[in-house]
Amino acid sequence: MLGVTLRAVGEFKYRMSYRQCPAKYGVDLKMKQFEWLAIFCALSLAAMGNAHKPNIVYVLCDDLGCGEVGYNGQEMIQTPQLDALAAKGMRFTAHYCGSSVCAPSRGSLMTGKHPGHGYIRANSPGYPNGQTPIPADSETLGKLMQRAGYKTACIGKWGLGGEKPDGTLNYGFPTKQGFDYFFGYADQRRAHNYYPAFLWRNEEKVQLGGKVYSHDLMTEEALKFVSENKTRPFFLYLAYTIPHTKYQVPDLGQYADKDWPEKMKIHAAMTSRMDRDVGRLMQQLEKLKLSENTLVIFNSDNGAHGEQGSEKFFNTSGELRGIKRSMYEGGVRSPMFAYWPGTIRAGTVSDHMSAFWDMLSTFSELTGEPVRGDTDGISMLPSLLGRPQPQKHDYLYWELYERVPNQGVRMGKWKGVVVDRRKGQKIELYDLTADEGEQKDLANEYPEVVERIRQAMNDSHEPSPLWDKSFPDRMFNVDAARNASGIANEKQVFAKVPSDWKWVSRDGTVSHSSLSAEWGVPHNHTLLTTMEGKQSFHTDAEKAPWVIIDLKQAQPVVGLEILNRPDGHAGRTRNLHVWISTDGKNWQQVFKTDKAERQWLVDLHQPKQARYVKIGLVNSEPEYFHLKGVKVFAEKH
Structure with missing residues (x-):
């Protein structure tokens, strides 16, 4: 019954969004009809109350390539739990990460902005601890869900600032960005180690002494959070660090006897461990009778890292070109699926072109809580409900300042890539319908498309003080980042070597x-x-x-x-x-x-x-x- 109610409400909300701009969509409606639908929809939502608002679980992996899961063709690494969920839900074949590296991708997810407008545009941190924090007044998924009446938790890797050099916390910390509960790594650098000295629980350090596997703790915390909040709507952002290196795992499991390099055994064991624990979380939802009232989204923050030869050994990008840090499809395409029994039709596939920055608008429409401030996102709730998508992106845009500054645009079937912005804006052009692996550059054959993509790149980029163009060799303006991290007046004056x-x-x-x-x-x-x-x-x-x-x-x-x-x-x-x-x-x-x-x-x-x-x-x-x-x-x- 609950699934039917949610589908009905979803359809009324879908109809509302379709009718908000009737001239734009060529629909001629009488005002009386519009007003009646608005009242009916509002009453339906009010009648639901907090008790019937759907829970949301967003599982984000770290450096998981599109080709590393069974539902996308992986045969060496076993992911039976994820494969089963994908088969029972909706797979998205044109959903994209916020960036091709961790911090800006997570920033895009949290704030609803693409990298050309985002505050964080690379992994470069504020010196010396962690990432430069997102601004205090940022609109985030956490804040929106709190206002909508949800209990919110971030468990895992945050990576958007929070720790200051003196050990105090600043406005970037997750508990200051809309999360009632936080357990995990605030600093991305520390998240490279699965046996950390400590993790954060809210604003206190939990000392671990380098003896406990952090991923296992995250799973236990997630299970506990769901159990403790079963009677109220909750939003769980479960940001696992697997399969990001370091290569560490308590045991090799089913891969122990494989005739593989040791690092590849560890890589596979880590990924299968994560798969197992997503399954445990789904079992918990079933046990608590929450499955039909919980939207589960599974995703990865960017493409596969490819370390130690894993890219070729496991074919981690599948048929796609590129890995992490690349603007080719293998760097930015995500393995997303959504699972919601009774609401999302099982075994469906969507080719709707969407990205991380759409989640803020999607959750806004789903909960009825408006977004505060600007967003680059468009709600993809109609696609999730199996309805036509009235609003679509003309294009998606990325930029990254790491190693080399690069750019990317997805425009319909076309993909434009600038490999190194320092050498000019030479755009490679690919037809993803005919050439998903981006092997044949068609830029010379379609100059008019190249110019449209160039214009999209130029229109989408807003200058950022953290990436000052007067430092082309550095790309990252450390002084500006230090200021943003709360170290504004600390000067870097080097001591002089004695003359003797x-x-x-x-x-x-x-x-x-x-x-x-x-x-x-x-x-x-x-x-x-x-x-x-x-x-x-x-x-x-x-x-x-x-x-x-x-x-x-x-x-x-x-x-x-x-x-x-x-x-x-x-x-x-x-x-x-x-x-x-x-x-x-x-x-x-x-x-x-x-x-x-x-x-x-x-x-x-x-x-x-x-x-x-x-x-x-x-x-x-x-x-x-x-x-x-x-x-x-x-x-x-």
């Missing part, structure tokens, strides 16, 4: 505890000489990663200048220690700090004989390690 110090490490050699397979190509000449660029090496995630400089002979070492990674990206070095040795075996610690400075000037005060200098991290949890440059100084004679 002699630089002795220029001709040294360097060894590392490890080098990351993706990021670890060493540039030791950069580390020891020019001190230019973003980083000179990149280790794997370890509990105690290090780099050792061999000065070739013992020197009277008096100090070091160490430059941290400068670009504001996740993983800026902290918990730094320095040791010296004459033989490379017996080490003496001479410096330590837990601060993430941009420069450390280490003064030993008295010369100490040393041939080897070791710089490393001492952490309670595995960390990546990278620096911009190091200079070792000896006493001048």
Whole structure:
């Protein structure tokens, strides 16, 4: 009965949206009919009350490619729970992520704005902790659902700001952005580790000591939240971190005996673990008799990460081109499905062109609570209900400032991609109807389409102070981000090296505890000489990663200048220690700090004989390690 009621209300709301602009849709209605429908619809919604408002569960995975699930053709990784739900619900073949990386995609989902209007347009964080926070006055899904009378929870990875360097919280924190309850990671960088030192519960840290698998805790928290709020409408935003690296899982399960590389076993086991736990959540809804009154949406924040060769091993993008950070379909197309027994018809497929920024408008129409402020979204509730979609996007737009600034537009069957905006606005053009894999560039054959897409790109982009065009080599304006993070007046003034110090490490050699397979190509000449660029090496995630400089002979070492990674990206070095040795075996610690400075000037005060200098991290949890440059100084004679 409840499903029938909701379908009826949904249809009345659909009719209302269709009749709001009769001239636009070519419908000639008498005002009396319009008024009668408005009154009837309002009374229907009022009669429902909070008790009958549908619950919403939005499950967001992290870096899950379209090709990593069985319902899209994956055969090696087993996802039986997701496959069953997709078969019982509606799959969307033209739904798109908010961006091709985590933070801007989540920002788009929360605020209803595409990347050309969004506040967060890359993963670059506010220095030194976490992402630059979304503004305090942002309209968010959480705030809208709170106003609609829902109990709201964000469980998992937030990644839209909140932590300040002094440990206090700012306006970006989820409990300040419309969520009654939060459990998980506020800072995206910390979310790279599945065995964290702590997680947040609301505004308090839950100490875990690096011994508990965070994904399992998220599932338990989600089950508990649903159970505790079974008698009132709730909105659960379950932002799982799987299958984002690091590659960590308690057990390999069904993949333990596979003749695969170890990392691929872990990747598959992580994904199947997430699948299992989505199934557990659905069982909880069934047990509590909430299924028919709960809309479940499953999605991923962007394309597959492709690390350790997983892109080719599992074909994580399926037939699509590109992965995470790419504007090709594999970077921005999502594996979305919606499940709502009795309301969404089982086994249906929608090709409605939609994106993350449509969710705010969709939830607004579903709950009857209006959006406050501007949005780029269009409600896709009619499509969810299996009705014609009266309003459609002329096009979808993306831009990203990471590694290289790029742009993308989906316009009907056409897809336009700018691979590197710094080299001009050269647009590649693809016909997705005939060439879903984006292999044949048709730009020269359809110049008029290219110009329409160029105009759409230009019209959709609003300048952002965080990505100042006067810094084309940096793309990310760190100073503006620091201001937005509440560190407005903190100046970065580097200490001067004393004039009586002699630089002795220029001709040294360097060894590392490890080098990351993706990021670890060493540039030791950069580390020891020019001190230019973003980083000179990149280790794997370890509990105690290090780099050792061999000065070739013992020197009277008096100090070091160490430059941290400068670009504001996740993983800026902290918990730094320095040791010296004459033989490379017996080490003496001479410096330590837990601060993430941009420069450390280490003064030993008295010369100490040393041939080897070791710089490393001492952490309670595995960390990546990278620096911009190091200079070792000896006493001048």
